[in-house]
Amino acid sequence: MGKAPLYDESYLGNVKAWSEYYKAKVGFRNYWYAAAFSKEIADGDHLARTILGEDILFRRINGKVYAMKDRCIHRGIKLSDKVECHTDSTISCWWHGFTFRWSDGLVTDIVGAPESSHIGRAKIKVYPVEEAQGMLFVFIGDKDVEVPPLSEHLPPGFLDDNRILEGEVMVIEANWRMGPEGGIDEIHRYLHRTSRLLLDTKATMPLGHTGVTEQCKIFEDDGKPKGILDDYSSGNMYFEVDIDGQPSVVTGVRFADTGTKRKRTVSTSVWLPGVLSVEGFPEDGGVFYEFYVPVGENQYRNFMVLTQTCKTDEEASAFRSRYYSRWREYTVNDFLMQDNAARASAGQYYKNDKAWVEERLCREDFMLIEWRKLCSRNSKGVQTADHLD
Amino acid sequence: MGKAPLYDESYLGNVKAWSEYYKAKVGFRNYWYAAAFSKEIADGDHLARTILGEDILFRRINGKVYAMKDRCIHRGIKLSDKVECHTDSTISCWWHGFTFRWSDGLVTDIVGAPESSHIGRAKIKVYPVEEAQGMLFVFIGDKDVEVPPLSEHLPPGFLDDNRILEGEVMVIEANWRMGPEGGIDEIHRYLHRTSRLLLDTKATMPLGHTGVTEQCKIFEDDGKPKGILDDYSSGNMYFEVDIDGQPSVVTGVRFADTGTKRKRTVSTSVWLPGVLSVEGFPEDGGVFYEFYVPVGENQYRNFMVLTQTCKTDEEASAFRSRYYSRWREYTVNDFLMQDNAARASAGQYYKNDKAWVEERLCREDFMLIEWRKLCSRNSKGVQTADHLD
Amino acid sequence: MGKAPLYDESYLGNVKAWSEYYKAKVGFRNYWYAAAFSKEIADGDHLARTILGEDILFRRINGKVYAMKDRCIHRGIKLSDKVECHTDSTISCWWHGFTFRWSDGLVTDIVGAPESSHIGRAKIKVYPVEEAQGMLFVFIGDKDVEVPPLSEHLPPGFLDDNRILEGEVMVIEANWRMGPEGGIDEIHRYLHRTSRLLLDTKATMPLGHTGVTEQCKIFEDDGKPKGILDDYSSGNMYFEVDIDGQPSVVTGVRFADTGTKRKRTVSTSVWLPGVLSVEGFPEDGGVFYEFYVPVGENQYRNFMVLTQTCKTDEEASAFRSRYYSRWREYTVNDFLMQDNAARASAGQYYKNDKAWVEERLCREDFMLIEWRKLCSRNSKGVQTADHLD
Ligand code: FES
Ligand code: FES
Ligand code: FES
Ligand SMILES: [Fe+2]
Ligand SMILES: [Fe+2]
Ligand SMILES: [Fe+2]
Known part of the structure; x- marks a missing residue:
């Protein structure tokens, strides 16, 4: 079920001393990356950006910036196409109303299916975010990896x-x-x-x-x-x-x-x-x-x-x-x-x-x-x- | 000589209950499909449309609509690039004049090669057409399949x-x-x-x-x-x-x-x-x-x-x-x-x-x-x- | 390390009588090809053209036209993006100054690395050029092939x-x-x-x-x-x-x-x-x-x-x-x-x-x-x- 690699494997033998770098066509995982200048997201505002090939939606809420996968887990539409935040803590997908919590990605509610078993269980991916020196950083990494300091x-x-x-x-x-x-x-x-x-x-x-x-x-x-x-x-x-x-x-x-x-x-x-x-x-x-x-x-x-x-x-x-x-x-x-x-x-x-x-x-x-x-x-x-x- | 499938075969095991649907990326064959509103083709007029990935040329002749593959069998140019109908019953390809009968696709004449053995033998694909309720329907199907009622x-x-x-x-x-x-x-x-x-x-x-x-x-x-x-x-x-x-x-x-x-x-x-x-x-x-x-x-x-x-x-x-x-x-x-x-x-x-x-x-x-x-x-x-x- | 062929191999059996022609999707190698009309390159001027998929830079120097691969051997940028010819006999790449001789492609100097061992040794590909009847011809061929008369x-x-x-x-x-x-x-x-x-x-x-x-x-x-x-x-x-x-x-x-x-x-x-x-x-x-x-x-x-x-x-x-x-x-x-x-x-x-x-x-x-x-x-x-x- 895995996809073909992004690089031509036949050259791996020629780049033995730095093969991981050769493979890292879309970057290294498990690192902090610059996402934006802080001034690019005003309070209450959002910003959609593709980083290392991942579509990410940022939103600043009461000063703090959160980041979430910009793709609804239900049927895949982009949350950023129409940002609907009914509370400070959540965003609701504009199609069927899957509602995700910014802090941890948890599905708190589903407008169109309020009895769904996904509620309180399913999650969307959220990304660690840090802000420093007027810049915004996001950690692109694996699920269970320990996030190092910025x-x-x-x-x-x-x-x-x-x-x-x-x-x-x-x-x-x-x-x-x-x-x-x-x-x-x-x-x-x-x-x-x-x-x-x-x-x-x-x-x-x-x-x-x-x-x-x-x-x-x-x-x-x-x-x-x-x-x-x-x-x-x-x-x-x-x-x-x-x-x-x-x-x-x-x-x-x-x-x-x-x-x-x-x-x-x-x-x-x-x-x-x-x-x-x-x-x-x-x-x-x-x-x-x-x-x-x-x-x-x-x-x-x-x-x-x-x-x-x-x-x-x-x-x-x-x-x-x-x-x-x-x-x-x-x-x-x-x-x-x-x-x-x-x-x-x-x-x-x-x-x-x-x-x-x-x-x-x-x-x-x-x-x-x-x-x-x-x-x-x-x-x-x-x-x-x-x-x- | 077959081409690669249109879908990723590695997922077939995950969609067993509806695998044909998963495969039908460009639709199901042997069905009637809406092609146009009737008003889109006036009498004597034509319309080129791609349906299920097949390029089709429609033409209304004395009220009745016919449909033919929009690709000359000889050397593949599009008939619709320059529609040349010298008689009510036919269309001639604008390059060498292969002439096809709308009703059955038969090559009736070839302007540039009037002695060719293709004449009276070779055929271009034609499509069954029905018109109902102000809409035009076309049957996209296999050669020998029996065409069901619309x-x-x-x-x-x-x-x-x-x-x-x-x-x-x-x-x-x-x-x-x-x-x-x-x-x-x-x-x-x-x-x-x-x-x-x-x-x-x-x-x-x-x-x-x-x-x-x-x-x-x-x-x-x-x-x-x-x-x-x-x-x-x-x-x-x-x-x-x-x-x-x-x-x-x-x-x-x-x-x-x-x-x-x-x-x-x-x-x-x-x-x-x-x-x-x-x-x-x-x-x-x-x-x-x-x-x-x-x-x-x-x-x-x-x-x-x-x-x-x-x-x-x-x-x-x-x-x-x-x-x-x-x-x-x-x-x-x-x-x-x-x-x-x-x-x-x-x-x-x-x-x-x-x-x-x-x-x-x-x-x-x-x-x-x-x-x-x-x-x-x-x-x-x-x-x-x-x-x- | 070779790449996939440009043509679908599964059809080779159907075109046996002319399979080389079927394969020659981007042309035959080791032939002279028309590159330009002479008037397209004035003296001291250059022209970048893709021929048989090869990017080639032409330049007329004191009446005679030379042709060179339009891609620096060092790190691959296009010479034609910014043509810098400091002498009549050479062109220097605009990034690090690899300098190639038009006549034979030899690296004569490297501005950014004047002690490099590439100097006097490495070569860029140059192409035979002939001019006749007001047209310019270039020979697209293999390294050691004998170039026939135009x-x-x-x-x-x-x-x-x-x-x-x-x-x-x-x-x-x-x-x-x-x-x-x-x-x-x-x-x-x-x-x-x-x-x-x-x-x-x-x-x-x-x-x-x-x-x-x-x-x-x-x-x-x-x-x-x-x-x-x-x-x-x-x-x-x-x-x-x-x-x-x-x-x-x-x-x-x-x-x-x-x-x-x-x-x-x-x-x-x-x-x-x-x-x-x-x-x-x-x-x-x-x-x-x-x-x-x-x-x-x-x-x-x-x-x-x-x-x-x-x-x-x-x-x-x-x-x-x-x-x-x-x-x-x-x-x-x-x-x-x-x-x-x-x-x-x-x-x-x-x-x-x-x-x-x-x-x-x-x-x-x-x-x-x-x-x-x-x-x-x-x-x-x-x-x-x-x-x-
Ligand atoms: S696609 Fe988002 S709620 Fe259905
Ligand atoms: S391509 Fe149509 S007649 Fe030749
Ligand atoms: S890329 Fe041309 S000199 Fe470096
Ligand atoms: Fe609806
Ligand atoms: Fe001609
Ligand atoms: Fe620099």
């Missing part, structure tokens, strides 16, 4: 006090794995040499670094976030490249010293189940996060989140002001869109499972392989066809 | 003298089985509590009936229509329901007695191969019919037909007038659209064969199961991939 | 000196085999009886010829073009056909002798891998060519090319003038569109592999079968799922 599936520091967030969310037409792989990609600076962000920030952008191979830190202590951190500080930047013997045809971007000592981006890391963390980007002291959340096989939701640690309301307000006047245009809508365009184009290729076998990575791409292996070692299960709506 | 596949009484019809047809984006199952659904009154039809007719609409389980009449005499009739007259109406302990949160619609004794809807029944009959709806003495005709796997055509028995032309004219001024707006475009919306939403769920196994029916849904079993017992064959164009 | 895959005479070409290219929504089969179709004159070209040229168009069965010339000498030529000159034209006993209901087009002796179309032939040649069409002395080039399973590109042998510039200029003032309207946009409409309609039918078994050809269709057999005898390989992008 902090275990976030980059260290994300939950720090005084962290202020601003950002955007958009759907990218590519498999979710293009997300983290594009984020920790160490050799793609060439792509960004034309971004207007560089002019705005007077940021120096080399074409790359030499001598950075095999240097990364791996975090996989029990009960802590699992991630991998790029350590290229020791590499040598270069700004000119010859092409087919013609000297210095391609050049990076280097600004004259303006007298102000600017820090460089400090580090890039990526964490299970797919969260990027970049320190010092796009402004000193800030941390940029990107959450890559599978929608289905060939789509993921990308939360692009700029943060700054702000000790006072004035600092917070100044940061928000910088975000809307400056970073949103130059970072989100320009620099990051270059990455998203590359991911969408690569997504067309990796849609064909053969790509995972035929890609020709460089030694300098070692971070990608380390990430894939890390995921495979620490996987708590992958989404299969049976989980998808 | 009346055997219609609700009893539909062909009554003096029955006047008015109605509409539309395509619903759902598997056809959502049609009859939505029609005989005994516990979905909740859905209709907001229909403007109730205000217009001052019709009382309870939230449901209690104590109606296992009561239905089954008709399956040889040579007669096969159907199942809902008998809920003995049940007790209720108009209020508690939700999660809060009393009477949901209420039905009950009008004060207006002094005029209004009859309630008398009965609902559904008949093979998929025709609903509702007595007393939407007006006293009238019968409402709905014909659910598969188009393909995930579409069906819904003929919504209001009828009234009229002894005189004046009565007929008054009924037509009521239809256009009142019933079309309140019944077809309001009340019935609530059902169609639910069917379309459910169709998304039942598209996945797993739904037939995972649905959680109530005991009060026994009519659905009885209907599925009735169909399976009386099935004369199901449409397979090989039948589809 | 002339071997063109109709004899196409490369003649003084041949002047004018024409159009469009994508037809049908499998490519509809192309040649519609071109050598001997019994489809009926289709054209309403073309405005006949009025314009006062061309006589019979409904067909009788007595032409089994007459064709086959060319398959080693090292020469492989083709099949229609020889219907001996047949008897007819202009009237009875339908179902009614005399002369359908008539062809016959003009009174205008005093000028007009030659009839002299011959029609079709050549591997799918090129039609019609002598004397649409004007005396001219030759019409049609190139049918697979795009994918259900699309092909149709190059419709009118030619005339012109000894002087004045003659060439006069021919071009006739093309734009007359032939483009009456031939390309009228007469030939009738054929293309039929091919698109037939394409819907032949999309289902079963069609190749169920079609009911006439004896007069013998050319189609001879063509299929010729292709199967001379096939140098077919495109499989593994070749497709």
Whole structure:
């Protein structure tokens, strides 16, 4: 009664070192995922979203957000087509009135069949929800699994006090794995040499670094976030490249010293189940996060989140002001869109499972392989066809 | 040379009591189906329609309607792309001029190959057609099967003298089985509590009936229509329901007695191969019919037909007038659209064969199961991939 | 690791005499194919096109056209999404700067990884390109196959000196085999009886010829073009056909002798891998060519090319003038569109592999079968799922 796997099994032998990652086409199960920005659901409001192929209905009731499978257990219609909440604690399906309790999914009543034995017994799936830092997280997992604390599936520091967030969310037409792989990609600076962000920030952008191979830190202590951190500080930047013997045809971007000592981006890391963390980007002291959340096989939701640690309301307000006047245009809508365009184009290729076998990575791409292996070692299960709506 | 079945065979063991119904994803073969309202094809005109996945071309010639496979036997182009009828008795394919006789499908001539041995021998498939009560019916069946009288596949009484019809047809984006199952659904009154039809007719609409389980009449005499009739007259109406302990949160619609004794809807029944009959709806003495005709796997055509028995032309004219001024707006475009919306939403769920196994029916849904079993017992064959164009 | 075949294997036993043709759903490998009109790529310009399911990027550099796989070997993005050629000899992928030499595909540099061992070793696929008569041809073939001269895959005479070409290219929504089969179709004159070209040229168009069965010339000498030529000159034209006993209901087009002796179309032939040649069409002395080039399973590109042998510039200029003032309207946009409409309609039918078994050809269709057999005898390989992008 199980369905065919989502991936071509004939390639499994070629990806032995990271086969769980290869299988995780629609993501890893039993993890916390970013579901929405808090501001996307006002009190009394609802939001329907597909996450890891599961249709989920969120609703905020008296400040707290609940999440429920968006499919009636009776005859399968979508609760979100017509949301009917007759009490604060419940939602009733608009067809026959199966009524589910938000807190535990229990069928409390059935309008059309008040004597049914389903009442007080049958349940719809509900999802654990947490809200933190102005974002909403949902746990996508198996029935009897113990739900770990949210902090275990976030980059260290994300939950720090005084962290202020601003950002955007958009759907990218590519498999979710293009997300983290594009984020920790160490050799793609060439792509960004034309971004207007560089002019705005007077940021120096080399074409790359030499001598950075095999240097990364791996975090996989029990009960802590699992991630991998790029350590290229020791590499040598270069700004000119010859092409087919013609000297210095391609050049990076280097600004004259303006007298102000600017820090460089400090580090890039990526964490299970797919969260990027970049320190010092796009402004000193800030941390940029990107959450890559599978929608289905060939789509993921990308939360692009700029943060700054702000000790006072004035600092917070100044940061928000910088975000809307400056970073949103130059970072989100320009620099990051270059990455998203590359991911969408690569997504067309990796849609064909053969790509995972035929890609020709460089030694300098070692971070990608380390990430894939890390995921495979620490996987708590992958989404299969049976989980998808 | 056979194709894969249209359904997931791994679930057959779970639906043993009604496996033929489970298989009949594109309908049952060897039945008469509603094809069109008569007024849809004027004399000399044609109509191309897909019925049970078969592309069919209808043409009315001197009053009588003929039906032919809409695909040339020679090299497969659609006759309907360019209808060329050089005589009243034939149609010629627009590419090489294979000419088919409407009455029996015989190749009478080939314009481009007048000496071909196909002439007078080869045949295209033609379909039996009947016209009754202002509707056109076509028999979709196997080559050598004996064609039963039309009346055997219609609700009893539909062909009554003096029955006047008015109605509409539309395509619903759902598997056809959502049609009859939505029609005989005994516990979905909740859905209709907001229909403007109730205000217009001052019709009382309870939230449901209690104590109606296992009561239905089954008709399956040889040579007669096969159907199942809902008998809920003995049940007790209720108009209020508690939700999660809060009393009477949901209420039905009950009008004060207006002094005029209004009859309630008398009965609902559904008949093979998929025709609903509702007595007393939407007006006293009238019968409402709905014909659910598969188009393909995930579409069906819904003929919504209001009828009234009229002894005189004046009565007929008054009924037509009521239809256009009142019933079309309140019944077809309001009340019935609530059902169609639910069917379309459910169709998304039942598209996945797993739904037939995972649905959680109530005991009060026994009519659905009885209907599925009735169909399976009386099935004369199901449409397979090989039948589809 | 191989993928499932593109065709239904269960029908192979039914098409034994031409099984390679049946398999060649996306074309035959190891042939030269028309890729574009020369004028479609100006100097310094590029053109991205899918041919036989392979995504190819063309670029004209100092007059000469090169062709390369339009998919970076590194992580698979499309080079054509953002063409970056830093030198005349190379193209650099816009993500990490893998740089490929147009002439041989060698990785000469990698902007983001200048020390990579791929440099000077790894290669992208490049395609042989030839330009002739104002058209661009590309060889789609296996890695180590010897590339034959272009002339071997063109109709004899196409490369003649003084041949002047004018024409159009469009994508037809049908499998490519509809192309040649519609071109050598001997019994489809009926289709054209309403073309405005006949009025314009006062061309006589019979409904067909009788007595032409089994007459064709086959060319398959080693090292020469492989083709099949229609020889219907001996047949008897007819202009009237009875339908179902009614005399002369359908008539062809016959003009009174205008005093000028007009030659009839002299011959029609079709050549591997799918090129039609019609002598004397649409004007005396001219030759019409049609190139049918697979795009994918259900699309092909149709190059419709009118030619005339012109000894002087004045003659060439006069021919071009006739093309734009007359032939483009009456031939390309009228007469030939009738054929293309039929091919698109037939394409819907032949999309289902079963069609190749169920079609009911006439004896007069013998050319189609001879063509299929010729292709199967001379096939140098077919495109499989593994070749497709
Ligand atoms: S489908 Fe939801 S209550 Fe019936
Ligand atoms: S396809 Fe109809 S006559 Fe040839
Ligand atoms: S994908 Fe082209 S260089 Fe990386
Ligand atoms: Fe980037
Ligand atoms: Fe209803
Ligand atoms: Fe033609």
